[in-house]
Amino acid sequence: MRFLLITLIVFQVMAFSALTEDATSRSIERALPYLEEEGNWWIEKKKCTSCHHSTFLIWAKDLALEAGYEVDEVSLKKQRQFVRDFFLSPIPPDPKKPEEIPDPDAVRGDRNVEGVSQLLLSASAAFVPEETKASLLDIVRSNQGQDGNWKPGGQLPMQDRPKEETQWVSNQWMLAALSADENGPKAPTGPPGKAKANEWYAMNVVLKGSPESIQALLSRQNEDGGWSWIDGEKSSPTGTGQALFALARANEVKKNSGRVERARNYLLTSQTEEGYWETLSTKDRAESTRVSNFWGTAWAVIGLLESEKISQ
Numbered sequence: 001m002r003f004l005l006i007t008l009i010v011f012q013v014m015a016f017s018a019l020t021e022d023a024t025s026r027s028i029e030r031a032l033p034y035l036e037e038e039g040n041w042w043i044e045k046k047k048c049t050s051c052h053h054s055t056f057l058i059w060a061k062d063l064a065l066e067a068g069y070e071v072d073e074v075s076l077k078k079q080r081q082f083v084r085d086f087f088l089s090p091i092p093p094d095p096k097k098p099e100e101i102p103d104p105d106a107v108r109g110d111r112n113v114e115g116v117s118q119l120l121l122s123a124s125a126a127f128v129p130e131e132t133k134a135s136l137l138d139i140v141r142s143n144q145g146q147d148g149n150w151k152p153g154g155q156l157p158m159q160d161r162p163k164e165e166t167q168w169v170s171n172q173w174m175l176a177a178l179s180a181d182e183n184g185p186k187a188p189t190g191p192p193g194k195a196k197a198n199e200w201y202a203m204n205v206v207l208k209g210s211p212e213s214i215q216a217l218l219s220r221q222n223e224d225g226g227w228s229w230i231d232g233e234k235s236s237p238t239g240t241g242q243a244l245f246a247l248a249r250a251n252e253v254k255k256n257s258g259r260v261e262r263a264r265n266y267l268l269t270s271q272t273e274e275g276y277w278e279t280l281s282t283k284d285r286a287e288s289t290r291v292s293n294f295w296g297t298a299w300a301v302i303g304l305l306e307s308e309k310i311s312q
Contacts (some may be wrong), residue, residue, distance in 0.1 A: 015266055023268045024304055028069055030275035030302050034047055036061055036072065038294045039079065048108075049086045051154040053289055055115045058083055059122035063305035064122060079125055087116055088135055109139040112153040117177035121206075140174050143186070148187045150174045159196045161283040165190065172203035180206065181232050196231040198239040202246035207252040210270035216260060217243060225262030226270075229282065235266055237277035241299030248306040260307055267300050 039057035042050070049055060058079050065071040087109035091102040109116045116139050117235025119125060128136070143150055152170040159166055168190035175187055189207070190200060193216070201217040220243075226235025227243040240263050247253055248276055253260050271277055281289045 007259055024264065024308060025069075025115070027268050027271055028067075028301060028304065030271065030273075031060070031063055031297055032071065033276075034070065034275035035294070035298060035301065040075075040291070042294075043079065049083050049112060049115055051112060051114055052295040052298075054079070054083050055118045055122065055124075056295065056302070058124045060298050060301040060305070061120070062123040062127070063302060063309070067305055067309065080124055083124075084118060084128060084132055084136075085110070087119070087139065088132070096189070107139065109136065113140055113143045113150055113155065113174050114153055117173040120177040121173075137178070140177050144174070144185055144187065148185070150187070153218060153273055155283065160285050162283075165195050165197050165200055167204060168195065169197065169199050172200070172207055176203065176206050197228075198227050198229055198236075199242055202239075202242040205246040205250050205252075209252075213253055214247070214250060217246060218256065220283055221259060221263065225259075225264075225266035227263070229280070233280075233285070235270075235299040237267060237270065237279050237296040238282075240267055241296075241301075241303030242302030244307040245299075248309065253307050264304060264307065267304060271300070 008132050020199045023030065023205040035057055039053060042057075046053075058076065061071050061079070062074050065073065065076065066101055090104070091111070093102060094100060118131065118135055119128070120140070125133070125259070140150075145151065147173075149167055150170050152158050152166050156166050156170065157163065168188065171187040171189050175189070178185065189204070195201065198220060201213070204213045205217050207213075212235075217227075221283060222235045224229060225240075226234050226237075227239035228234060229236040229239040242262065244253075244263055247256060247260060250258045267277070276293050276297040277300045279292045281287060281292040282295075
């Protein structure tokens with residue numbers, strides 16, 4: 001009887017795992033066309049890499065390609081090239097401010113160092129030529145200020161969270177990109193336990209991977225399995241995707257399989273039929289926008305695929 005009971009439990013776990021895998025596959029397959037359409041719209045309309053679009057587009061697609069999903073590789077190759085070329089292209093004069101002449105040595109990546117760092121940490125980094133990678137790392141290194149901080153780029157300073165946390169998180173992304181250098185730079189990243197935004201806790205796990213940092217992140221998981229973007233709010237695809245990414249990079253997925261499954265289930269059950277995840281804007285927490293929905297969807301896909309890769 002005991003043997004039969006154990007066997008039944010094993011089969012139930014296997015069946016649940018198979019159902020979860022099928023649900024994940026369907027979720028990714030619904031999300032990829034949305035990311036492709038919105039990502040191409042941004043590139044063609046805005047003609048830039050941003051803190052919320054282009055790097056995350058190729059990161060999500062490269063993870064999907066690696067996992068065996070159907071991905072337009074011709075389009076992906078062009079998108080990778082666009083992101084790299086944009087970061088390394090000179091800053092053009094601003095026709096609205098003709099009196100401001102850009103530094104002739106400055107490149108567009110100098111204004112979005114977070115994006116450069118995220119590219120270097122993403123699955124897409126495997127497709128960056130070594131010479132280009134060295135140039136991107138130079139962008140990160142050269143933009144650290146004398147006070148140890150990196151200037152948050154783009155619209156990040158306008159996010160609805162404490163300004164000091166935006167600074168700490170920006171520093172965390174740069175330090176993570178440079179972490180292979182044991183003698184690399186130091187930077188302020190804030191005192192433990194003082195941050196309100198979940199991204200700080202996720203990046204603290206990526207940087208340190210210590211039991212204390214992992215427990216601090218896990219303790220913030222909500223009852224529905226997800227993580228909030230910032231304290232006091234409901235679960236978010238952005239906060240949850242970032243948490244799963246961090247746990248995967250710290251090799252904590254298998255150790256915390258129950259928590260990870262709950263997080264993945266939150267994402268699988270909160271996706272819209274159109275393939276995206278509705279995500280509140282980081283600037284106006286009362287509404288979602290086309291930009292915030294894309295960013296949240298990209299993070300949801302990255303979280304699902306990063307954690308799936310480690311759990312296999």
